[in-house]
Amino acid sequence: MKKVERYFYPAVFTYEQGQEIAVSFPDLGCATSGTNEDDALLSARELLGCVLNGLEEDGENIPAPTPLPLVKLEENERVVLVDVYMPSIRMAQVNRSVSRTVTLPAWLNAAALEREVNFSQVLQDALKEQLHLR
Known part of the structure; x- marks a missing residue:
């Protein structure tokens, strides 16, 4: 089976006064955070790569991403489409x-x-x- 080169998943960025930005992937059941939006996005991309690589390695089903307009949000949340380029992630794992x-x-x-x-x-x-x- 041909492996996917790039995945795109919606991430929910949650903003709370005085706290790091929480980032969750509703389709994957995982979360991370960042000190600012750049850091949160980088953390999200790294987490997305790790999770999807793990699912691939384990032969698990990779869920389809929810379309952005269908992601449920609270007032203090924003949805961001996060992508990850898997060939780099896979190569990093080979040399770990x-x-x-x-x-x-x-x-x-x-x-x-x-x-x-x-x-x-x-x-x-x-x-x-x-x-x-x-």
Whole structure:
């Protein structure tokens, strides 16, 4: 199945005196906030990308976005159409780091610490060599 390159979803920006701007995606059941409109929009776009990427990776159904005129609003709310370009999000996830726990003898750990060895880099190099990925 061809993956969608760009998604567009309505986000509800809620304004309360003295508070950050709350941003919610009614179709996705998630929310974020921002200190001002620029920050709120950037946070919304980042959240939208993370949520949709997660749904894609899990093979979940991605709900259709509600048309802007049908989004229900309160007096202190505005609807904003937020878009996200998924190829960038997907590539960022390919290169993300994951944490692994390794076990090694105490003497080897002490020797490596004494020589200020970067454990992550050594493990990455060794795995690339073992898997012939150089």
